[in-house]
Amino acid sequence: MAIKNYLLIFICVIVGTNFIVDGNAELQRFEHPAKADGSLSILVVGDWGRKGNYNQSQVAFQMGIIGEKMDLDFIISTGDNFYPKGLTDEHDTAFEESFTKIYTAPSLQKQWYSVLGNHDYRGDALAQSSPLLKQRDSKWFCLKSYILSTDIAEFFFIDTTPFQDKYFTDPEDEVYDWRGILPRQNYLTTLLKDLESALRESHAKWKIVVGHHTIRSAGIHGDTKELVKRLLPILQANNVDMYINGHDHCLEHVSSGDSPLQFLTSGGGSKAWRGNYSWSSDENDQTKFYYDGQGFMTLQITQNEVEINFYDIVGNILHKWGTSKSLFSAI
Numbered sequence: 001m002a003i004k005n006y007l008l009i010f011i012c013v014i015v016g017t018n019f020i021v022d023g024n025a026e027l028q029r030f031e032h033p034a035k036a037d038g039s040l041s042i043l044v045v046g047d048w049g050r051k052g053n054y055n056q057s058q059v060a061f062q063m064g065i066i067g068e069k070m071d072l073d074f075i076i077s078t079g080d081n082f083y084p085k086g087l088t089d090e091h092d093t094a095f096e097e098s099f100t101k102i103y104t105a106p107s108l109q110k111q112w113y114s115v116l117g118n119h120d121y122r123g124d125a126l127a128q129s130s131p132l133l134k135q136r137d138s139k140w141f142c143l144k145s146y147i148l149s150t151d152i153a154e155f156f157f158i159d160t161t162p163f164q165d166k167y168f169t170d171p172e173d174e175v176y177d178w179r180g181i182l183p184r185q186n187y188l189t190t191l192l193k194d195l196e197s198a199l200r201e202s203h204a205k206w207k208i209v210v211g212h213h214t215i216r217s218a219g220i221h222g223d224t225k226e227l228v229k230r231l232l233p234i235l236q237a238n239n240v241d242m243y244i245n246g247h248d249h250c251l252e253h254v255s256s257g258d259s260p261l262q263f264l265t266s267g268g269g270s271k272a273w274r275g276n277y278s279w280s281s282d283e284n285d286q287t288k289f290y291y292d293g294q295g296f297m298t299l300q301i302t303q304n305e306v307e308i309n310f311y312d313i314v315g316n317i318l319h320k321w322g323t324s325k326s327l328f329s330a331i
């Protein structure tokens with residue numbers, strides 16, 4: 001009996017300790033300075049790592065040209081960085097074959113900030129965050145979730161793959177690397193709580209959330225219902241300006257009907273042309289642009305204005321959109 005009681009106390013202490021650690025967990029924060037004039041020029045690409053195939057190299061070439069004109073500050077990758085099954089480990093040569101040897105233009109030798117997609121979880125999901133990759137190519141940076149602060153905007157990178165039920169309930173023949181994720185509901189609850197408090201406390205003029213999976217999309221994957229239910233209300237309650245994602249291999253802009261939030265998909269980094277378009281989302285939301293082919297998105301930010309442009313593979317601007325905030329708008 002005494003042994004049983006001792007065991008019970010021991011378990012309580014362990015559980016209690018974990019709870020405190022989780023309760024205090026915060027998203028790691030990094031800083032990237034804006035240009036001297038206070039502006040930022042960013043390029044966004046997703047769903048790309050195919051060793052140059054499916055027009056990945058052509059997209060990369062055009063990124064280099066547009067990046068040069070824009071004088072990029074950094075590049076965002078919206079995930080599915082390495083197909084079909086992420087990296088096998090931190091030594092996988094796919095890292096050079098799909099990244100270092102593809103994005104060779106001088107203008108693209110800036111910091112890349114990446115999140116993981118579902119395909120990245122089919123390999124060694126921890127490998128992409130290994131310091132060894134940074135040694136192999138210093139422009140690489142990837143963590144599951146983190147905050148990037150600049151002078152005028154804050155970027156909240158969120159690990160969206162563990163939200164989607166089907167990877168757990170019906171993984172088909174795929175094996176996902178859930179190290180660090182389980183127990184899943186604790187992971188998701190903590191992540192959302194940390195995101196919510198970081199957004200609430202942010203004083204940035206522009207708040208931008210980046211994840212791999214769609215919230216609103218007319219592409220083949222459509223809306224991600226788990227994110228509509230759990231993530232979207234937090235974004236809307238905290239005046240997030242944009243949610244940027246990949247996953248659907250297209251370029252897309254959807255405007256929220258009941259908040260200033262813009263849903264922006266940049267998933268055209270390589271294989272595209274699925275031929276699917278089915279809009280069945282909330283009637284309040286408006287699809288402003290949908291392109292089924294390859295390309296990328298750019299984002300130019302100043303204190304008062306944001307402009308986005310979607311480019312195709314030959315450098316045509318397919319869609320342009322902008323918005324402004326007064327100098328003294330409420331934060």
Ligand SMILES: [Zn+2]
Binds near residue numbers: 119246
């Ligand atoms: Zn994906």
